[in-house]
Amino acid sequence: MPIFRDVLVRLSESGTLRRVATHAPGARTMARRFVAGETVEDGIAAARELNAAGIRVTLDNLGESVGTRDEARAAADTYLAMIRRIVEEKLDANVSLKLTQMGHDIDEAFMRDNVGRVLDLAREHDMFVRLDMESSAYTQRTLDFFRKLWDEGYRNVGIVLQSYLKRTAEDARVANERGARVRLCKGAYVEPPEVAYQEKSRVDENFVGVTRTLLEAGTFPGIATHDPAMIEATKRIAHERGIRKDAFEFQMLYGIRRDLQAELVRDGWGLRVYVPFGDAWYPYLMRRMAERPANLFFIVNAVLRESPLRFLMSNGKR
Ligand code: FDA
Numbered sequence: 001m002p003i004f005r006d007v008l009v010r011l012s013e014s015g016t017l018r019r020v021a022t023h024a025p026g027a028r029t030m031a032r033r034f035v036a037g038e039t040v041e042d043g044i045a046a047a048r049e050l051n052a053a054g055i056r057v058t059l060d061n062l063g064e065s066v067g068t069r070d071e072a073r074a075a076a077d078t079y080l081a082m083i084r085r086i087v088e089e090k091l092d093a094n095v096s097l098k099l100t101q102m103g104h105d106i107d108e109a110f111m112r113d114n115v116g117r118v119l120d121l122a123r124e125h126d127m128f129v130r131l132d133m134e135s136s137a138y139t140q141r142t143l144d145f146f147r148k149l150w151d152e153g154y155r156n157v158g159i160v161l162q163s164y165l166k167r168t169a170e171d172a173r174v175a176n177e178r179g180a181r182v183r184l185c186k187g188a189y190v191e192p193p194e195v196a197y198q199e200k201s202r203v204d205e206n207f208v209g210v211t212r213t214l215l216e217a218g219t220f221p222g223i224a225t226h227d228p229a230m231i232e233a234t235k236r237i238a239h240e241r242g243i244r245k246d247a248f249e250f251q252m253l254y255g256i257r258r259d260l261q262a263e264l265v266r267d268g269w270g271l272r273v274y275v276p277f278g279d280a281w282y283p284y285l286m287r288r289m290a291e292r293p294a295n296l297f298f299i300v301n302a303v304l305r306e307s308p309l310r311f312l313m314s315n316g317k318r
Contacts, residue, residue, distance in 0.1 A: 002198075004290075004293055005190075005290045005291070005293075006190045006290075008286055008287075008289050008290035008293075008296075009188070009189060009190045009286065009287060009290045010190060011286055012282070012283040012286030012287055012290070013283065017282070018282040018283070021282050022279065022281075022282055030285070031281040031285055033255050033295075034253070034254060034255045034256070034276070034281075034284070034285060034288050034295075035062065035254070035255075035276050035277060035278075035281045035284070035285070036254055036275050036276065036277040037277050038277065038278060038279050039277065040061075040078065040081050040082055040085055040277070041085075042277050043059050043061075043082065043275055043276075043277035044059075044082075044085050044086070044089060044091070046254065046275045046277070047059060047086070047089075047091050047093045047275055048089065048091065050273050050275070051091055051092050051093070053262075053265065054265045054271075055261065055265060055271050055272070055273050056092045056093065056249070056270070056271065056272040056273070057091065057092065057093035057094075057272060057273055057274075057275050058093065058094050058095060058096045058130060058251070058272055058273075058274050058275065059082050059086065059093055059094075059095050059096070059275050059277070060095070060096045060097070060132070060274060060275065060276040060277070061075060061078045061079060061082060061097070061101075061276075061277065061278050062276045062277065062278035062279070062280040062281050062284055063075050063098070063101040063278060063280040064098045064100045064101050064134065064280070064283060065100045065101075065105060066100065066101055066102075066103065066105075066106075067105070067106070068106075069103065069106060069110060072101065072102050072103035072106060072110070072111070072114055073103075073114060075097075075101045075102060075114070076102055076114035076115070076117050076118055078278075079095055079097060079118045080117065080118065080121050082095055083095060083118070083121050083122055083125060083127060084121075086125075086127070087125050087127075094122075094127050094128040094129065094130065095118070095122065095127070095129055095130070096129075096130040096131075096132050096274060097115070097118065097129065097130070097131065097132065098131075098132045098134060099111060099115070099131060099134070099138065099141075099142055099145065100134060100138070102114040102115050102118075104138065104141070108145070111145075112145070112148075115131075115149075119149070119154055119156065119157055122156055123154070123156045126156070127156060128156050128157070128158065128181070129156060129157050129158075130157075130158050130159075130160065130181075130183060130222075131145075131146060131157065131158070131159055131160065132160055133159065133160035133161065133162055133185075133187075134189070135189040135190075135191070136165060136189070136191050136195050136196065139165065139167070142159070143159065143171065146159050146180070147178075150178060150180065158180055158181030158182060158183065159175065159180060159181075159182055159183070160182070160183045160184075160185060160224075161175070161182050161183070161184055161185075161210065162184075162185055162186060162187030162188075163184060163185070163186050163187065163197075163203050163204075163206040163207035163210055164186055164187035164191060164196045164197050164203045164206070165187060165191070165195060165196050166195060166196065166197065167195070168184075168206060168210055169206065169209060169210055169213065172184070172210045172213045172214055172218070173213060175218065176213065176214065176217040176218045176219070179219050180219065181218075181219050181220055181221065181222070182214055182218055182219075182221050182222070183221070183222035183224050183251060184207065184210055184211060184214060184221060184222070184223055184224060185224040185225065185251075186203050186204075186207060186225065186227075187203070188287045188290070188291070189287075204227070204229065204230065207225070207227075207230055207233075208230065208233045208237075211223055211230070211233065211234050211237060212237050214248070215234070215237050215238060215241065215243050215247070215248055216241060216243075218248075220247065220248060220249070221248045221249075222248070222249050222250075222251045222272060223248060223249070223250050223251065224250075224251035224252070224274075225250075225251075225252075226252055226253070226256050226257040226260060228260065231250065231260065231264070234250070235269075245268055245269055245270060246270060248270065249269075249270035249271060249272050250264055250269055250270065250271045250272070251271070251272045251273070251274060252271065252272075252273055252274070253273070253274050253276075253288070254273055254274060254275045254276060256288070261273065
């Protein structure tokens with residue numbers, strides 16, 4: 001299965017497939033299971049519903065690796081609109097963004113201006129902004145950029161660390177010393193053995209080790225996983241160390257393991273759900289399929305239900 005996963009993650013980077021998939025019949029239905037919709041208002045509506053169920057939200061305007069300044073500027077503008085709407089609606093929500101969406105591949109100073117606009121408005125409203133972590137080609141650049149922001153005095157910003165990376169235990173210690181907020185996840189990209197553990201058991205072991213580091217000495221960490229074993233390990237560490245339920249939060253993705261989400265809330269654990277919206281859903285969706293190939297069958301089924309092929313087939317049967 002890891003090979004299948006690698007193929008899907010690599011396909012997530014294909015521009016041609018992205019164009020074909022985005023315009024394919026049934027595409028919207030297919031995305032809808034994991035993506036809240038296409039507009040800011042769709043994201044806000046999903047956030048409202050989750051908040052009503054006792055779940056905090058981080059809102060994400062889908063997009064990454066943008067190639068033009070106009071696209072990057074427009075993405076930053078959408079984040080400003082999201083922040084304003086979150087404030088107007090008094091939602092329990094913050095935002096997550098990707099630096100390549102803000103122009104990281106175009107020019108660092110330009111990207112900094114875009115991110116700065118988002119951080120400044122968020123700070124005015126006491127809102128937190130998470131810098132999502134992308135592939136290992138960006139790890140050092142993202143952490144360096146984060147350190148710059150921190151040194152400039154921004155405190156409403158945090159990072160993501162991935163337990164498949166061998167460097168993560170050290171990065172977590174540095175973040176703790178600084179008092180920075182970390183989201184810990186396993187990691188969603190295909191990485192070489194030089195930098196990343198390849199076996200699930202090593203990734204999981206590191207996840208538990210880093211969770212311990214973050215719970216013991218971190219600042220309101222986000223433990224981002226749908227893996228029941230990781231969730232149990234986190235609860236166990238919290239219990240053993242007498243760490244209060246409000247000292248950290250679990251995080252999950254929109255539409256994934258809603259049963260576990262409900263269970264955590266029922267038991268009084270803090271939970272934040274990552275709510276993506278927008279039309280640039282293709283790479284995001286491919287990574288979700290790579291994590292759980294069964295999602296592929298779910299999606300194919302959804303597409304077939306809407307597609308002209310099914311229409312023809314059902315006509316043929318009559
Ligand atoms: P794992 O993949 O080992 O799966 C364990 C179990 O969880 C599965 O058996 C299944 O039950 C369930 N599950 C997992 N994924 C599923 C899916 N797609 N559909 C249905 N069930 C699924 N990555 C990254 O590189 N950078 C980032 O910034 C982020 N940000 C982020 C935020 C949040 C809130 C979450 C929850 C995740 C991320 N990720 C991420 C993604 C993360 O790295 C990882 O790829 C996924 O969370 C899947 O890993 P799990 O820990 O869930 O376990």
